[in-house]
Amino acid sequence: MSDIGSDGVLAGVKELSPIQKLAMHGLVFLIIFGGWEVGARLGYVNELILPAPTSIAYRLYEMFFVTGSIYWHYIITMYEATMGFIIGVSIGMGLAITAAISPVFRRYWAPYAVVFNVTPGIAVTPFIIAWFGFGWSSKIALAALVCFFPPFINTLTGLLHIDKDATELFRSLGSTKKQFFWKCQIPSALPIIIAGLKLAMTGALIGTIVAQFFSASEGVGILMQRFAFRLNMDGSFAALIVMSLMGLSLFTLMEYMDYKVLYWRRHSRMEEVGSKRKRKWFAENGDFSA
């Protein structure tokens, strides 16, 4: 995330040394959370509305290290979101590939996917619960439903928007459709497909938690709701932070995949991969110039 700073949004901010930067971050952190803490302690902020950061931190500490009650909820929620993600992405990409290959499918069937998308997925939660019950499957189903569209539309867009010259190059080389698909269409589409997966990941987590709000016996969503019903605001906020942690870990995972897979979009990675391939080539073929 730090590379946003160098030439993007934060252009114009004076470059500081790493230590100065760290100090700056620490200062901002202190102002926000120190102010909040003091406000809460002095009674300017009602603890029932916004508990003090230290109370929330203590709750988190308790959940993770004293009772350990959070782990099961954490694992269940991650499991449901991940399964929903995998199913939603498989359906979305599967449909997109079919639509990219078959113009008939694209014209007569794909529009339903669009209608489906403009219908707010969250609104069908009651139906999903009715169909899939109160257990894991309804959470997974809602997660899949909420996250299928970005991979669908991005994959379709990526596969269809291929450079015209590249198409002609492959045709002039006598390429089959299958070769063109694997050697040109898929790799060209990968950046936008991965962007779709990132959106889907967030969607899957939202779907899971909303379904848990509705009805569940386990999961971070229901945990949060139980705290809230008991007006236990420290607990609710702690659960919220756990959700952020989940989002962050899934996001980091996707960023890592982006970094690994899309090596040709980063200069440092191109150098790395280039020299790896060079070593492999020389190991396999020797030096033809010699």
Place this chain on the structure above:
Amino acid sequence: MAEELVIQGSALGKQFGENVIAVEDANFTIPRGSFISLVGPSGCGKSTLLRLISGLIEKSGGDLLVRNAEVVGPRSDIGMMFQKAVLLDWRTSIENVLLPDEIRGTIDTDAKKRAWDHLQLVGLKDFEFSFPRQLSGGMQQRVALARLLQTGADIMLLDEPFGALDEFTRERLNDELLRIVEGPDITTIFVTHNIQEAIYLADQVFVMTPRPGRIAAQIEIDLPTPRNIDMTTTPEFNNYVQQVRDVLAGHLDGQPL
């Protein structure tokens, strides 16, 4: 002698839709080993003519023979190069050059050796494992040229291959291209907007004029080979430039541009 004619068009035509006549009544014979420049203003049908010959699009009328056979689709003895390098960004130079072999399923040590040699030939020693985004525009076109050589095609169709490059790079690459395709084997058709460049490179210049796209003149260039840049200032050279200009002007007079 008939064997020496690689490409023959007679009354060749291509129409897009109802109104656009991109190529009309094109008659030409291209001898084996020759270098043809195709020059003309934008939209006069140069790319269309090239794509007809390559088999990428179908003619709407007339005859088009390559090696005495009607053109029905892309063929392995014809290779193309475009204004853009059209490299696959996720492949290194050598992997891009090997694409034709991969598609034909002919990848082996011999193919790899040839790919390596082609990269050396186009001056990309030490850039074999660079990715396209690590290369300048000129170097990317060199990779594209190496890939074209790798196809083993002896008919090369080049559509403004260096048109997007600066003048210095373009002149250098033109000279290197001439060196590579000279000799009796490789037949080249080179599309350009630039009259001087067309004459400098070619044995014969086809001048095309628009609406409808026609080959208005075929001018033999009788300059000594190998060409060198000093020739471009000689009276003979300027004579040819004037001839091409006259053809274009004669046609364009009174025409809305």
